Amino acid sequence: MPVLTPAELWEKTGRDYPEIFRLEDRTGRNFVLPMTHEETVTFHAREIQSYRQLPQILYHFSIKDRDEPRPRGGLLRVREFIMKDSYSFDRDEEGLSRSFELHRQAYHRIFERCGLEFYEVAAEPGIMGGRESQGFLCPSGSGENTLVTCERGDYAADIEIARGVPRVPDFPERREAPEKVETPGVTTIEALAELLGVDAAATSKAMPVVKTDGTLVLGLVRGDDRLSESKMLGVLGSGFRPATDDEIRNTFGADGGSLGPVGVSVEVVADELLRDGQYVTGANRDGWHLLGVEAGRDYEARFEDIREPREGDVCPECEGRLHFQTAIEVGHIFKFGTRYSKPLEATFLDEDGKEKSLVGGSYGIGPGRVMATAVEQGHDENGIVWPRAIAPYDVHVISLDAGSDEVRAIAESVAASLDEAGDDVLLDDRDQRPGEKFADADLMGCPLRVTVGKKSLEDGAVDVRERAATGDERVRASDVVKWAVER
Ligand SMILES: [Zn+2]
Secondary structure: OOOOEEEEHHHHHOOOOOOOEEEEEOOOOOOOOOOOOOHHHHHHHOOOOOOHHHOOEEEEEEEEOOOOOOOOOOOOOOOOOEEEEEEEOOOOOHHHHHHHHHHHHHHHHHHHHHOOOOOOEEEEEEEEOOOOOEEEEEEEOOOEEEEEEEEEOOOEOOOOOOEEEEEOOOOOOOOOOOOEOOOOOOOOOHHHHHOOOOHHEEEEEEEEEEEEEOOOOEEEEEEEOOHHHHHHHHHOOEEEEOHHHHHHHHHHOOHHOOOOOOOOOOOOOOEEEOOOOEEEEEEEOOOEEEEEEEOOEEOOOOEOOOOOOOOOOOOOOOOOOOEEEEEEEEEEEEEEEEOOOOOOOOEEEEEOOOOOEEEEEEEEOOOHHHHHHHHHHHOOOOOOOOOOOHHHHHHOEEEEEOOOOHHHHHHHHHHHHHHHHOEEEEOOOOOOOOHOOOOOOOOOOOOOOEOHHHHHHHOOOEEEEOOOOOEEEEEEEHHHHHHHHHH
């Protein structure tokens, strides 16, 4: 698939994201450098004419680009990277489910063979716009995702959609109607809770946001919670930004610190925790709050799960506690149905003679991320410890005593026989001190190491070791291939 893609395809599907590189050729025609190929592949899938040609799965390894807002070095947050992505096309939802399941199982086998510790989790489709998606997250010292797992092992999710059950607030006595209370100069939940002597969890926090179409919406979460941007994005079905001070004053007649859901003219999207119980809210008047505000009685709202879960919340499946870990996402699979085939008019003639839209899914693995994860999860203080399946070289052969013809000849012949046996071999025949060579070998982390030197050769032997183990073994030079094959 080409990297340079006509922007028309993206205009047809209406995907428009700030992370997409855009450019113009000399005639003014627009192009994109996409980070994913649904448009391109679906466009070509228009070649499919009949149900008899289905299902189909197309895949490629390709360069992708992404206008990453905060690019970094290394292999994680980069602007250009290689992806394995595949795309399935089926007649119907049932077929899609089968293609999705095949990928899911294949991804498990791939990540197991790569030696990674990983979790398959429910994930936020994000810009892919799918209905159902699963991510593959690997706990790691660095990473951009947060993996939420239950201590009892029955729940795992990306924080973007994870659900947690927080403690029940310590509610004050119930009121028959909201009661105004003066709260001069109070702008934070902590200060509010302290002044009124109430539990912060029995207060609410209002977050006015503006959708891309300009509509202002009031988000409402419990005082001790944070609004989850990803969940809000899913609920609103549109990008959004925080409202400006002017927009807030014009709409509510008060500053941001005194907002609440009672008597407002805008849509209120409230976290479902707020459905029951009475909460302290802003009074939409500077320096005032309301006590005893009750959903349904005092205001109407659309109730959705929009809170960000917190460490220590209770698992949605059991009584266990939720645990948070930094993680790297190495793969993601999506069911997108007719999301792309409809706008791109990728249809086929079904058995009943009717023209139907192809039903699709897409599936991606980031090889660079797999490597980064292997390094993060497998290193020790001396360097990388590559899993055999993805090591750049299987065997690192070190030739000591560069001046000795015998040593060099044996090292070269050992390397040649390993190569012949199918291993990828790195031969270090540099004229350097042994300590340096050993340190470099540890740093590079090839799974197996063979050291050829004068000393061991006196017995016709060489020293071998596995990178993950400590200590050398001595084997006959003629047995090195056998030793390597057994590992
Ligand atoms: Zn649980």
